[in-house]
Amino acid sequence: MGGGGRGGRSRTQRKHFRQSRENVWKRSKADEDPSSAQNPSWTPFATQNDAFDLYYKEQGIVHPQHWEQFVSVLRTPLPATFRINSSSQFSDDIRSQLENDFVHSLRDEVVEGGETEAIRPLLWYPGNFAWHSNFSRMQLRKNQTLERFHEFLKLENEIGNITRQEAVSMVPPLFLDVHSDHFVLDMCAAPGSKTFQLLEIIHQSTKAGSLPDGMVIANDVDVQRCNLLIHQTKRMCTANLIVTNHEAQHFPGCRLNRNYERMELDHNMGQLLFDRVLCDVPCSGDGTLRKAPDMWRKWNTGMGQGLHNLQVLIAMRGLSLLKNGGRMVYSTCSMNPIENEAVVAELLRRCGGSVKLLNVSSELPQLIRRPGLKKWKVYDKGTWLVSYKDVPKFRRSVILPSMFPSGRGHQDLVDSSCNVDVGDDTTNVNGNAGDGIQAVENSVMAESAGEVSDFPLEHCMRIVPHDQNTGAFFIAVLQKVSPLPAIPEKTKTEIDEQYVKHANQSLNDAQVVDTNSTESPREEVLEAVLEENVDDNEPNTEDLEFIPVTCEEQDSKETQEPKNVPKMEKRVPGKRKLQIQGKWRGVDPVVFFKDEAIINSIRDFYGINVHFPFDGHLVTRNSDVNHVKRIYYISKSVKDVLELNFNVGQQLKITSIGLKMFERQTAREGTSAPCAFRISSEGLPLILPYITKQILHASPADFKHLLQNKDVKFADFMDAEFGEKAANLMPGCCVVIMSKGNSVDTEPLQVDESTIAIGCWKGRARLSVMVTAMDCQELLERLLIRFDTEKASSGHVEIFSDDVVGDVQPVQE
Numbered sequence: 187m188g189g190g191g192r193g194g195r196s197r198t199q200r201k202h203f204r205q206s207r208e209n210v211w212k213r214s215k216a217d218e219d220p221s222s223a224q225n226p227s228w229t230p231f232a233t234q235n236d237a238f239d240l241y242y243k244e245q246g247i248v249h250p251q252h253w254e255q256f257v258s259v260l261r262t263p264l265p266a267t268f269r270i271n272s273s274s275q276f277s278d279d280i281r282s283q284l285e286n287d288f289v290h291s292l293r294d295e296v297v298e299g300g301e302t303e304a305i306r307p308l309l310w311y312p313g314n315f316a317w318h319s320n321f322s323r324m325q326l327r328k329n330q331t332l333e334r335f336h337e338f339l340k341l342e343n344e345i346g347n348i349t350r351q352e353a354v355s356m357v358p359p360l361f362l363d364v365h366s367d368h369f370v371l372d373m374c375a376a377p378g379s380k381t382f383q384l385l386e387i388i389h390q391s392t393k394a395g396s397l398p399d400g401m402v403i404a405n406d407v408d409v410q411r412c413n414l415l416i417h418q419t420k421r422m423c424t425a426n427l428i429v430t431n432h433e434a435q436h437f438p439g440c441r442l443n444r445n446y447e448r449m450e451l452d453h454n455m456g457q458l459l460f461d462r463v464l465c466d467v468p469c470s471g472d473g474t475l476r477k478a479p480d481m482w483r484k485w486n487t488g489m490g491q492g493l494h495n496l497q498v499l500i501a502m503r504g505l506s507l508l509k510n511g512g513r514m515v516y517s518t519c520s521m522n523p524i525e526n527e528a529v530v531a532e533l534l535r536r537c538g539g540s541v542k543l544l545n546v547s548s549e550l551p552q553l554i555r556r557p558g559l560k561k562w563k564v565y566d567k568g569t570w571l572v573s574y575k576d577v578p579k580f581r582r583s584v585i586l587p588s589m590f591p592s593g594r595g596h597q598d599l600v601d602s603s604c605n606v607d608v609g610d611d612t613t614n615v616n617g618n619a620g621d622g623i624q625a626v627e628n629s630v631m632a633e634s635a636g637e638v639s640d641f642p643l644e645h646c647m648r649i650v651p652h653d654q655n656t657g658a659f660f661i662a663v664l665q666k667v668s669p670l671p672a673i674p675e676k677t678k679t680e681i682d683e684q685y686v687k688h689a690n691q692s693l694n695d696a697q698v699v700d701t702n703s704t705e706s707p708r709e710e711v712l713e714a715v716l717e718e719n720v721d722d723n724e725p726n727t728e729d730l731e732f733i734p735v736t737c738e739e740q741d742s743k744e745t746q747e748p749k750n751v752p753k754m755e756k757r758v759p760g761k762r763k764l765q766i767q768g769k770w771r772g773v774d775p776v777v778f779f780k781d782e783a784i785i786n787s788i789r790d791f792y793g794i795n796v797h798f799p800f801d802g803h804l805v806t807r808n809s810d811v812n813h814v815k816r817i818y819y820i821s822k823s824v825k826d827v828l829e830l831n832f833n834v835g836q837q838l839k840i841t842s843i844g845l846k847m848f849e850r851q852t853a854r855e856g857t858s859a860p861c862a863f864r865i866s867s868e869g870l871p872l873i874l875p876y877i878t879k880q881i882l883h884a885s886p887a888d889f890k891h892l893l894q895n896k897d898v899k900f901a902d903f904m905d906a907e908f909g910e911k912a913a914n915l916m917p918g919c920c921v922v923i924m925s926k927g928n929s930v931d932t933e934p935l936q937v938d939e940s941t942i943a944i945g946c947w948k949g950r951a952r953l954s955v956m957v958t959a960m961d962c963q964e965l966l967e968r969l970l971i972r973f974d975t976e977k978a979s980s981g982h983v984e985i986f987s988d989d990v991v992g993d994v995q996p997v998q999e
């Protein structure tokens with residue numbers, strides 16, 4: 187292989203490179219032939235891309251001896267993996283259902299040699315909450331034997347008991363070392379699978395009715411994807427989340443003016459800084475080839491190069507928003523060193539010692555990972571470039587110095603009279619220890635004496651598909667040890683200009699994949715929503731806290747209210763009122779809810795204990811207090827951020843905040859009720875321990891009866907006393923708790939994390955369930971399984987068996 191001189195290929199080699207790309211295109215088209223698609227043996231993974239092979243072989247990302255194994259795994263469909271949500275009340279039940287129902291019965295469905303179990307926990311995941319199945323998504327959809335398992339995954343995913351997520355995508359949050367009191371920023375968060383994990387960690391050891399001190403801000407530039415994230419994280423029922431919609435590289439600092447009277451604040455936050463930052467940047471995504479075979483056709487070297495500078499800018503912003511001592515994880519699902527090691531090296535370079543790349547080899551020891559590369563090259567216009575000095579003048583707006591291992595610009599290289607860092611080819615610069623082989627001999631590197639990075643990039647982690655049957659991922663863990671060096675204003679402008687120029691040029695000549703598009707194969711969650719259950723899962727805007735923002739906001743430049751426009755709502759003829767949140771147009775405002783009359787009526791009606799703090803914790807998304815439909819509850823941490831945001835002129839563009847706690851009754855429901863607001867299902871777990879009125883304890887049999895029939899006449903409950911108590915409640919919303927024993931508890935129950943309760947409506951003659959049909963169904967099934975198991979193990983107890991309530995007919999009005 188060539189590579190000397192300008193580090194490029196010969197003309198013949200370049201021609202071969204181009205031709206192979208063209209052939210790949212032709213071959214892929216042939217693969218798409220509908221007639222071949224009829225053939226059951228047809229698989230989209232028959233495709234390949236020689237350009238990909240040539241590029242990555244030459245970059246030395248795996249040892250040449252293991253190349254065949256690497257690409258063969260890469261062309262095999264990805265096994266479906268998922269996480270049991272540890273915050274779910276039913277996590278233990280789900281786990282035993284998996285073990286009892288599926289692990290054994292599906293053993294015969296094993297698709298790969300060597301595996302003895304069809305489904306098994308991923309040992310490297312803490313608490314073994316993550317599971318690996320031996321079946322690809324396609325197999326799950328098509329194979330009849332697997333239908334029940336597939337249905338289980340779909341339903342539990344929708345309910346929120348599990349999250350379908352690629353195994354490698356679960357890794358970055360685990361290296362963040364998040365504590366429950368941390369303020370965490372997830373910079374590029376949608377569709378939100380990692381945000382969900384972060385929230386789970388924050389909530390891990392919270393007791394029923396309390397909230398952790400920490401919080402998460404989940405940000406994404408794409409408003410539609412923000413909606414998806416809101417939909418996903420709603421299942422977490424958290425008051426500790428803010429969703430924002432900014433370009434991450436311009437995420438607001440919310441810094442209080444120095445002259446601001448700090449003493450006036452009831453918190454001491456003068457600037458929005460984070461203990462942890464997750465920087466899971468937009469990338470070319472070639473690590474997802476196993477589940478996105480289409481990418482074989484689209485792949486080209488420009489995809490990664492076109493994103494490099496944006497990735498650097500986003501990560502730099504992340505580091506500047508990090509507290510001293512804080513941790514940031516930078517990750518991509520790309521294998522390309524230009525998006526990975528080159529970005530990390532540039533961050534270390536720009537931060538000049540204030541940021542350290544951490545060696546985390548002792549963390550998650552069972553996860554197989556490989557060291558980051560120390561040397562690589564850039565491929566552009568048919569030529570391999572080993573140093574920036576090789577970049578022709580007309581390409582210098584596209585190929586940047588930071589893409590090379592030394593990071594040196596043209597002038598630097600000229601100044602040092604070609605005295606570039608020359609790698610010691612006898613050392614194992616690329617590591618690849620996972621192959622069990624010492625040094626990777628990259629012949630091009632050896633011949634061309636390419637650049638080697640000075641930074642300890644071996645501390646970066648590469649996860650490759652053939653090590654543990656996953657997708658590919660790149661992760662680097664950084665720690666800020668001191669404030670970042672100040673960047674002179676002039677340099678800042680130069681960087682910004684360079685970025686704009688670079689981005690424009692790259693988009694022109696590289697076929698950068700639209701990683702923002704919902705077609706992006708990136709996350710299982712997104713697929714689950716968009717592909718599998720389109721009808722069921724498509725976020726229902728009625729369900730969401732706000733109407734998606736108007737077209738102004740879809741510009742990449744963030745829309746700001748012109749200074750001379752008064753900060754009030756404007757009416758757009760024939761349309762819904764255009765809401766204004768501070769300086770952001772078309773976004774519902776966030777308003778502290780202070781209406782004493784309503785708050786007191788809610789407190790009185792439900793007998794809410796004084797220990798449950800309302801003051802400053804309630805917000806709405808409507809500045810017209812007379813028309814408030816929903817009241818959200820926010821944690822102390824979110825309240826502090828919100829107050830800071832008001833004090834800095836609403837720099838944050840907030841799309842969602844806190845937990846929907848109370849909802850105004852519809853006219854039909856509400857006419858007879860003394861309180862205009864009901865408790866929402868999401869808010870119930872948090873407020874339940876503090877409610878003293880409008881509460882009933884039902885025996886398991888009556889609870890089941892209610893779930894099965896959705897509404898039941900007072901006289902038709904098994905337990906007449908329960909029916910009487912229900913009849914004596916005030917009309918309106920009430921809560922029914924399932925008693926733990928065989929009968930109704932006489933003493934008030936101590937509410938804890940295992941308490942099962944649902945919101946109901948007490949009408950004139952009956953009790954009606956206020957839970958969606960799907961949630962009812964799932965809860966019912968879960969309880970049936972739970973009690974069946976208990977019955978089997980104890981040998982008696984008929985608390986939930988069908989014969990107890992089998993003869994009760996559904997109520998007819």
Ligand SMILES: C[S@@+](CC[C@H](N)C(=O)[O-])C[C@H]1O[C@@H](n2cnc3c(N)ncnc32)[C@H](O)[C@@H]1O
Pocket residue numbers: 355373374375376377378379380381405406407408411432433434435466467468469701702708709
């Ligand atoms: C790799 S995906 C993130 C996946 C997410 N972390 C998860 O685990 O579900 C990258 C995200 O970055 C978003 N994005 C692209 N450019 C961005 C920018 N300049 N600022 C913020 N987000 C951006 C995309 O909309 C996309 O949702």
